[in-house]
Amino acid sequence: MPHDHHDHDHDHDHHHHGLSPSGHPYRQDDDAPLTYWQRMEIAVRELLIEKGVTTAAEVAAQIDLMDSRSPANGAAVVARAWTDPAFKERLLQNAGDASREMGFDIGPLHLIAVENTAETHNLIVCTLCSCYPRNLLGLPPDWYKTRAYRSRAVREPRAVLAEFGVELPDSTTIRVHDSTADMRYIVLPARPAGTEDLREAELAAWVTRDSMIGTGLPRAPQNATQGG
Amino acid sequence: MGGDEAGPVPKEGHDFALWEKRVDALMVLCSSKGHFTVDGLRRALEDMGEDAFEKHSYYERWIAAVNQNLIEGGVYTLEELATRMEVVAQRGTTYGEATHDRADHRNG
Structure with missing residues (x-):
């Protein structure tokens, strides 16, 4: 077979x-x-x-x-962006081309990387169906495709994030990106504190799938014992 | 759907079954060969109405949408589909029995 x-x-x-x-x-x-x-x-x-x-x-x-295809692909891209400023710039300019540099097949889709900073948190959804950066993350998790997530991510993102254990200060701006058939998003999470000494390959291990969707944050060495 | 009220986001997941992976593969292959577009699939999904989301699973809705687009595109007819689904039903009562994998028969 x-x-x-x-x-x-x-x-x-x-x-x-x-x-x-x-x-x-x-x-x-x-x-x-x-x-x-x-x-x-x-x-x-x-x-x-x-x-x-x-x-x-x-x-x-x-x-x-x-x-x-698995979130390990996306994690490798994120880790490179964390360690290589020129790559990060290319990634934010054209995520498809930057990912192709690393040998990932992105297909004909327009891929956009959105960067989390101290001021801004990005969240990805597809309210119409289930568009997802599958070439970098694999197939979407079931919850991404549920009516609850798709309905509420754009209506009350803060409450949805809280359900996923992500509590952000009121001062943080939350940007929700609604994917389309031709346009996919991936979140470039902020590099966690305590990873200054880690190299690219080691960093990728701290990048979770949910941190690239925006419903999570990267695991951090400091709180790794809590399961991150 | 975006912006509607809804309950908590259910977090439980499941591994994809072979038939679900095949639906996904057929969707990608037919779309890349130009037999329909993602927008065409979406239109079919939305035509099903909101209660389809309660009654049917994700890949159930997708195979229905793929099928509708292929029939509309003239790849095969509704009769051909109905006839084949009947043939498939005659083969057995499980997915394994009903899958008539030509490679299986050729190789073993």
Whole structure:
């Protein structure tokens, strides 16, 4: 099976019954009752392959590509911006081109990096659907796609941030950026105190996914014991 | 949806199932090949009405939107879809059984 590599990120707390025709155990999602929408996915995929729009290998390769993208990509970009002022300037000017310099595939999208400072905190949302800087962060977390987050991020961002444990002084300006199909945002968080002696590769470890969405702050060596 | 009132943001997540990853892959591939645009998907999603967000999961809505755009774009017909979905249902009662992976049959 060409897609055998995709099950590594699934929890294996579910007992697998039986084997697939190729002799491999089914994934946990493979042995639940077939739903209407799963039937539609199978039918659409097969029709697309028969019509020559795509191939099974291409679908599998696309899944592999998406699986390989994680917030570690974004963290590497952030860490470079923290340590290389010229890179940071290029990133804030054109985040797509700056990320491509580091070898990341950004696609045709317009990517904009917004910088958190002592005065300004940035928060990213897609009120229309779920646009997300997936090329740098992987697929969006479930909460990013919920109606609650999408509705409230633009209405009461301070309250939403508080739910995520981010309490900002009233003096901090909160800017909410609503993504579009062609325009994605990524937050460049402020470099945490206590990281002055760390090098680029070490710094990336402190950059969390949520800090690049704006619903979190980077972990900091000083409060690491609290789980940051 | 932006600006509406809503309850607390639910934080629990889940790993993506294979069929969900496939929906995502089909969306990206068909979009990059020009069969529809993200705006076309969005229009289909918004046409579903607000209660679709309560009744259906994220990738359920997406496969519905992908399908609608492909039919509207003439890639295949509604009849072809209905016929194929029936064939798929005949194969078995689980996703694993119903997935007719040609590579599987060729290789093993």
